[in-house]
Amino acid sequence: MSDKNVRVRFAPSPTGPLHIGGVRTALYNYLFARKQGGKMILRIEDTDQTRFVPGAEEYIIEAFNWCGIEFDEGVINGGPYGPYRQSERKDIYRDYAEELIASGIAYYAFDTPEELSSIRQQYESEKKTFIYNYEERQKLRNSLTIDEKNVADLIGKGTPYVIRFKMPEDEMVVMDDLVRGRVEVNTKVLDDKILFKSDGMPTYHLANVMDDHLMEISHVIRGEEWLPSLPLHVMLYRAYGWDEPQFAHLPLLLKPEGNGKLSKRDGDRLGFPVFPLKWTDPKTKETSRGYREDGYFPEAFINMLALLGWNPGDERELFSMDDLVEAFSIERVGRSGSKFDPEKARWFNHQYLVTKGNEELADLFEPILTGKGIAAGKEKVSIVVGMVKERANFVTDLWDQSSFFFVAPAEFDQKAVKKRWKADSYEQMIELQKVLSGIDDFSSDNIEQTVKSWIEKKEYGMGMIMNAFRLLIVGALKGPHLFDIVALIGKEDTLQRIDFGLKTIGKKEA
RNA sequence: GCACCGUUCGUCUAGCCAGGUCAGGACGCCAGGUUUUCAUCCUGGUAACACGGGUUCAAAUCCCGUACGGUGUACCA
Numbered sequence: 001m002s003d004k005n006v007r008v009r010f011a012p013s014p015t016g017p018l019h020i021g022g023v024r025t026a027l028y029n030y031l032f033a034r035k036q037g038g039k040m041i042l043r044i045e046d047t048d049q050t051r052f053v054p055g056a057e058e059y060i061i062e063a064f065n066w067c068g069i070e071f072d073e074g075v076i077n078g079g080p081y082g083p084y085r086q087s088e089r090k091d092i093y094r095d096y097a098e099e100l101i102a103s104g105i106a107y108y109a110f111d112t113p114e115e116l117s118s119i120r121q122q123y124e125s126e127k128k129t130f131i132y133n134y135e136e137r138q139k140l141r142n143s144l145t146i147d148e149k150n151v152a153d154l155i156g157k158g159t160p161y162v163i164r165f166k167m168p169e170d171e172m173v174v175m176d177d178l179v180r181g182r183v184e185v186n187t188k189v190l191d192d193k194i195l196f197k198s199d200g201m202p203t204y205h206l207a208n209v210m211d212d213h214l215m216e217i218s219h220v221i222r223g224e225e226w227l228p229s230l231p232l233h234v235m236l237y238r239a240y241g242w243d244e245p246q247f248a249h250l251p252l253l254l255k256p257e258g259n260g261k262l263s264k265r266d267g268d269r270l271g272f273p274v275f276p277l278k279w280t281d282p283k284t285k286e287t288s289r290g291y292r293e294d295g296y297f298p299e300a301f302i303n304m305l306a307l308l309g310w311n312p313g314d315e316r317e318l319f320s321m322d323d324l325v326e327a328f329s330i331e332r333v334g335r336s337g338s339k340f341d342p343e344k345a346r347w348f349n350h351q352y353l354v355t356k357g358n359e360e361l362a363d364l365f366e367p368i369l370t371g372k373g374i375a376a377g378k379e380k381v382s383i384v385v386g387m388v389k390e391r392a393n394f395v396t397d398l399w400d401q402s403s404f405f406f407v408a409p410a411e412f413d414q415k416a417v418k419k420r421w422k423a424d425s426y427e428q429m430i431e432l433q434k435v436l437s438g439i440d441d442f443s444s445d446n447i448e449q450t451v452k453s454w455i456e457k458k459e460y461g462m463g464m465i466m467n468a469f470r471l472l473i474v475g476a477l478k479g480p481h482l483f484d485i486v487a488l489i490g491k492e493d494t495l496q497r498i499d500f501g502l503k504t505i506g507k508k509e510a
Numbered sequence: 511g512c513a514c515c516g517u518u519c520g521u522c523u524a525g526c527c528a529g530g531u532c533a534g535g536a537c538g539c540c541a542g543g544u545u546u547u548c549a550u551c552c553u554g555g556u557a558a559c560a561c562g563g564g565u566u567c568a569a570a571u572c573c574c575g576u577a578c579g580g581u582g583u584a585c586c587a
Contacts, residue, residue, distance in 0.1 A: 013587050048586055113585060129511060131583070162585055180515070181527095189513050189583095197585040204587050228514055228582035249515085252580070256521080261580075307536095311523060315535050334523080337580060341521050344537045354550085390550040401549085420547085466546030478548040 006038025007218050009074075011208065013045045014056035017279035017288060018063050020340075021223065021253040021262060024305045028250060029221045030069045031306070031328035041215060042074030044085045045208065047201045054282050063276040067298050068321055081215040086207050093202040096210055096240075097163045097195055101143070105239045106195060108151060108161045109142035131191040134169040163196035165205075165232065173231040178219075178248035179333050185231045193232055205229060209236045212245060221248040221330070224337075248330050251309050254337045262340050264288055272342040276301065295394035296345070300352040304345045308338045318351055350393045358386040364395045372399070374406045383488065387480040401479070405488060408497050409475025412505055416477045420467035426507040428460060429468055433498045436491065444487035451483070472501035 010026040012018060033040040042064075044057055061076055073079030083089055100106035109132075116132075123130040130136065137144055142164070143151045155161060171187045195206040202210070212220060227249045237244040255266040267274035267289070277290035291301045303319050311334075312319075312327040319327065353361070362381040369376060376384075388401040435454045439447060455465050470482050473494065479485060486494045 011587095015587075045587065051586065109585095111585095116585090127511080129583080131512090160585090183514075185514065191583075194585055199585075201585090203585070208587090223581095224515070225581055225587090230514090251516080254580080307522065309522090313524075315524080317522095317536060336516050338523090339521060341537070344522065347537055388549085391548070416547090463546055470547055474547085476548085477546095480547095480549090482546065 005216065005218055006033060006036040007041065007216055008033045008038060008221055009041035009043050009212070009215065009217050010071075011043040011045045011211075012060055013048065013051065014053060014060065015048075015051045016053050016056055016281075017275045017277070018060045019262070020274055020276060020291075020305060023063065023067060023069075023276055024253065024308060025221065025223055025250055026064065026069055027067070027302060027305055028310070028328075028330070028333065031324050032219065032221060032330055033072075034325040035328050038218070039072040040070070041079070041081070041217070042071040042076060042084065043211060043215070044075050044087075045204065046085060046087045047197075047204065047207050049087075049199070049201070059277060059279060066292055067276060067302055069302075086202075086211065089207075089211065090201060092214075093207060093210060094196065094200070097202065097206060100165070100195070100239060101163065103239070104166070106163050106165050107137075107143045108155070109137075109140065109164045109192075109194075110146075110154060110159055110161050111141050112160070115141075132164065133167060133191045134188075137164075137166075137192055160198040162194045162198050164192040165195050165236070167192050167232075167235075173234060175230055175234050175247070177227075177230075178221075178246055178330050179251075179335060180227070180249060183227070183230070187231065187235075190231060193229075195236075205232055205236065209233050213237070213240070213242045217245050219246045219248065219330075221250065224249045224252050248333070251334055252337045253308060254339045256340050256342060266340075270342060272340075272345065295396045296349050297352045297356075300345075300349040303352075304348040308340065309334050346393045353392060353394070354389055356389075358382040358389075361385045361389060361395065361398070365398050368396065368399055369406065372403075372406075376406055380405075380488065387484060404474045404479065405485065408493065408500065409473075411475065412471060412501065413476035416467075416471055417505055420471055420477065421505055421508055422464065422468070423508050424464075425468040426502060426505075428465060429472060429498055429502060431458075432465065432469060433495055436486075436498075437495055439491070442487060442491045444481070444483040447487060448483040471505075472498050 008029040010022075010029050012022055012026075030040050032038070042061075046052055046057075057075065064071070071077065073081065074084045078084070097106065101108065116130075120130045132140070139145070144166075146154070167190045168187045173185050173187060175183045175185075177183055193205055194203050196202050201207075211217075230247060230249070234244060253262045254260065255262045256270055262274060264274050273289040273291050273294050275288050275290050276292060278293040279288045279290065280286070281288075292298070299320065302321060302324070303317075306319060306324050306328075307317065310328070310332055313332055316323075316327075359378070359382050362378055362385050365381060365385055366378070369381065384402045384405045385398060388398060391401045392398050432451070432454070435451060436447070439450055451465075452462075455462060466482060467477060470477060470479070473482065473485060473489075489497075
């Protein structure tokens with residue numbers, strides 16, 4: 001039941017790092033395309049030269065690369081509908097805009113930005129809102145109020161002008177949206193949007209509609225912030241006599257607390273990234289953290305993002321990209337904005353971390369160990385990781401959970417000492433040390449058996465001994481099965497740690 | 511201001527279109543169990559249909575209104 005020629009696009013502006021809301025929009029496009037057996041296109045909408053930020057496009061591409069979102073056509077790998085950067089398509093827009101003027105659907109306007117802003121100010125002081133519409137355009141400087149000859153003169157003299165859409169005075173525009181259903185707007189509340197700017201570039205509205213048509217985009221899946229301009233876009237398609245694509249306007253990602261759209265500030269304030277990758281602003285040198293650098297797995301990041309505004313309709317929560325493709329449908333996208341929950345993001349990462357193989361995790365952990373000046377064999381690191389990964393959300397947590405496998409404790413958790421280091425502990429640990437030094441087969445099972453039978457024979461309390469023992473070996477009351485730890489660090493190290501602990505903690509007075 | 515969109519546990523959400531289960535799941539939190547410790551894990555608990563009308567034998571579900579929120583209202587996208 002898939003449409004024959006599904007073609008979707010993600011069309012960001014290179015004005016800075018890609019926000020996770022944008023990543024989610026791209027993800028839904030990608031899932032939809034894959035599910036329908038269609039094509040996914042990456043187009044760069046750089047019609048505003050003043051907002052261009054160097055490195056932004058590269059960032060966007062790298063981010064998708066990291067996430068595993070792939071494009072069939074676009075600025076990365078080209079394609080038959082190129083170029084895919086709007087600045088490189090500049091020449092084709094003007095003719096289309098002129099065509100609209102010829103058919104009376106658009107007109108030239110000579111009002112300068114300064115004139116317009118002063119009118120706006122004046123209206124505001126009278127508590128009115130200025131909109132450039134069917135009423136106002138009669139009083140302004142445009143090809144509707146100036147005769148043809150003078151318009152030609154003005155243009156001939158190089159007077160800057162823009163091209164505006166002549167919004168009908170009173171017409172119902174009926175639109176259909178895949179997630180919102182039928183939407184109706186009367187054109188009387190709409191304004192004469194600029195289609196073509198005085199700098200020779202089209203605005204988003206024109207460029208976007210034209211390119212979507214020229215690139216044969218079948219479904220426009222984009223953020224809800226575009227819904228208010230949908231009537232204009234639809235009217236443009238109709239004015240050109242083009243088939244409209246199907247539209248789907250996605251709900252926005254909201255900040256975790258309070259109200260409003262998720263922004264970089266929220267991330268900084270609440271301690272989580274708002275961007276997939278770390279970003280350094282080329283001008284201010286200000287940096288923003290990224291999911292990748294914060295230790296998230298791309299699979300977890302994608303999984304988390306996919307479930308923010310979409311759900312499969314059953315109770316599954318863990319999805320690989322392939323699973324998502326299989327389960328995705330645009331009809332199941334929600335209609336209301338989703339507050340981002342950093343806590344659940346961490347949970348997702350944990351889920352992926354524990355299912356990763358120990359060798360793979362060891363490889364990821366290795367650089368951290370090296371940074372601490374530790375050169376442990378891969379085999380040992382794998383074993384250690386296998387023992388502690390349940391306790392970690394991120395690869396970086398692994399060190400806190402396993403440092404004692406690699407370095408002997410230099411100090412001891414004072415609260416634990418207070419709680420578990422009793423008057424008898426000192427003597428008991430000396431005894432234990434003797435028992436341990438007598439063991440030849442220093443395997444976990446054998447040590448356990450030997451120590452336990454010693455405890456039984458002496459009628460010592462199990463908890464009493466084991467907690468004190470753990471304190472000496474680990475430095476705190478945490479970590480995996482203690483006999484596994486001592487077996488791994490070996491007999492010599494174990495005995496040394498007991499020596500050091502005994503010396504450092506000392507004997508507790510009764 | 512105006513326009514459009516939205517509103518189910520603290521959060522993500524199922525259920526709504528085709529009215530009729532104690533409104534289900536997950537995260538978080540709390541309690542208990544398991545464990546030599548921490549974590550994992552297991553069990554249980556916590557907590558929601560924004561409000562007001564209407565239609566109906568019956569409304570989270572359909573209709574109207576209100577409130578609240580979001581977005582848009584740029585020669586930005």
